[in-house]
Amino acid sequence: MASMKTPDRMEKIVSLCKRRGFVFAGSDIYGGLSGTWDYGPLGAELSHNIKELWWKTFVQSREDMYGLQSSLIMPEAVWRASGHLSGFTDPMVECTNCKKRFRADHLEGKNKEQHTCPSCGGKLGEEKVFNLLFPVAMGSTEVSGNMGYLRGEIAQGMFVNFKNILDTYHPTLPFGIAQIGKAFRNEIAPRDFLFRVREFDLMEFEYFIREEEWQEIFEMWRTEMWRWIELVGIKKELVSELEVAPEDRAHYSKRTIDFEFEFPFGKKELYGLAYRTDYDLRAHMSASGVDLQYFDQEKNERFVPHVIEPTFGHGRTMMAVLASAYTEDTLGDEPRVYLAFHPRIAPVKVAVFPLLKNKPELVAKAREVYSLLKKEIPQTVFDDNGNIGKRYRRQDEIGTPFCVTIDFDTLEKEGETVTLRHRDTGEQTRLSVSELISYIKKAIV
Ligand SMILES: [Zn+2]
Numbered sequence: 001m002a003s004m005k006t007p008d009r010m011e012k013i014v015s016l017c018k019r020r021g022f023v024f025a026g027s028d029i030y031g032g033l034s035g036t037w038d039y040g041p042l043g044a045e046l047s048h049n050i051k052e053l054w055w056k057t058f059v060q061s062r063e064d065m066y067g068l069q070s071s072l073i074m075p076e077a078v079w080r081a082s083g084h085l086s087g088f089t090d091p092m093v094e095c096t097n098c099k100k101r102f103r104a105d106h107l108e109g110k111n112k113e114q115h116t117c118p119s120c121g122g123k124l125g126e127e128k129v130f131n132l133l134f135p136v137a138m139g140s141t142e143v144s145g146n147m148g149y150l151r152g153e154i155a156q157g158m159f160v161n162f163k164n165i166l167d168t169y170h171p172t173l174p175f176g177i178a179q180i181g182k183a184f185r186n187e188i189a190p191r192d193f194l195f196r197v198r199e200f201d202l203m204e205f206e207y208f209i210r211e212e213e214w215q216e217i218f219e220m221w222r223t224e225m226w227r228w229i230e231l232v233g234i235k236k237e238l239v240s241e242l243e244v245a246p247e248d249r250a251h252y253s254k255r256t257i258d259f260e261f262e263f264p265f266g267k268k269e270l271y272g273l274a275y276r277t278d279y280d281l282r283a284h285m286s287a288s289g290v291d292l293q294y295f296d297q298e299k300n301e302r303f304v305p306h307v308i309e310p311t312f313g314h315g316r317t318m319m320a321v322l323a324s325a326y327t328e329d330t331l332g333d334e335p336r337v338y339l340a341f342h343p344r345i346a347p348v349k350v351a352v353f354p355l356l357k358n359k360p361e362l363v364a365k366a367r368e369v370y371s372l373l374k375k376e377i378p379q380t381v382f383d384d385n386g387n388i389g390k391r392y393r394r395q396d397e398i399g400t401p402f403c404v405t406i407d408f409d410t411l412e413k414e415g416e417t418v419t420l421r422h423r424d425t426g427e428q429t430r431l432s433v434s435e436l437i438s439y440i441k442k443a444i445v
Helices: 007-019 041-060 076-082 109-114 155-160 162-169 211-231 279-288 314-325 360-376 388-397 408-412 433-443
Strands: 023-025 037-039 065-067 073-075 089-094 101-103 128-131 134-136 148-150 175-184 199-209 239-243 255-263 266-277 294-296 301-303 306-313 326-331 334-339 350-354 380-382 402-406 417-422 428-432
Touching (some): 007 326, 041 065, 041 199, 155 199, 211 266, 255 314, 306 314, 314 326, 408 417
Parallel strands (some): 065 175
Antiparallel strands (some): 089 101, 175 199, 266 306
């Protein structure tokens, strides 16, 4: 079934992201650097919430996972052993006229048939193999063999630290090594907002197993990945699995499932689940000369473990979460746009307003409630700009699940009640301040 493309919707999301301070073009005042994006205050909070939730879910709440933060720069030897120096490539063509470069496999229609430039119509040159690793010149003198690369995947950090974890923690199989961090790809043609970029965060773990248990453990992580999709607030009905054909799999993999998301620009890969066999540990063992075998004390046997690898693109999660949350509806006869984030990842959990900004007693009380909430729920904001209706709309647009208004009843009636307004329905309830804190704390778990 052909996926439904709605570029219009994508433009609206990108424009909201810029207007409200979620995502800006990288190095914007210099015209932007393609394939790089900067997260503004709300994007940084959303990004942080997603990473924290992932870390809590896959690392902190488990006994079989070891956290790691490895270096972004790794020597050439690592990438030669991993196969990236020869295999991490895209086919590229360059226009003989305007010198622009394109992915040969992304050419469409007459540009593909007649081998002409999509930009100027000029003749395209020969197809070349282009390596996606970012080279880094290290030190003051250029010594051959001293070349480093920004990591093309974060997985190699886990493999080169495998022995460190074995020696310091003595874990028993199965166990995983997890990290969240930047990876880099020297993309020929970055595109589709946060989707195809040159610098991005990955959330990933290598789960080390005995070869004979790979199918069972593959299925376990498949289930857990679906659980995560729901947890982070991605619409399940927009996600589907794709069994990757042998000829399309990465050089190290024996089985791969892509989790694809129905992005507004088409159905594309969101997450991946790969069985990497013992390829990487074996490659590093042979290249480094260091023994990377696991010793099973009970069975008194030594062997190289196999690996199941669930990979979660962080920028792609941001986009899938935004695309899932973006909603247009009518509330009180007025059209509105809001982001229906799950409260657990919303960048702002609660906004506090005084009903009127020119009544000092209301403002003082609102400030007091705000301070109380802020101590318990750091992602709380104060807003007294414009009328109450406008404040609601502004908060709806950035996905704030709860708004709290302090009015004359708060001051005059007993029990200090406030109005709690729910984003999705616009429904309002009255609660005491202490009830309010426990209500919101429960909702954001
Ligand atoms: Zn051209």
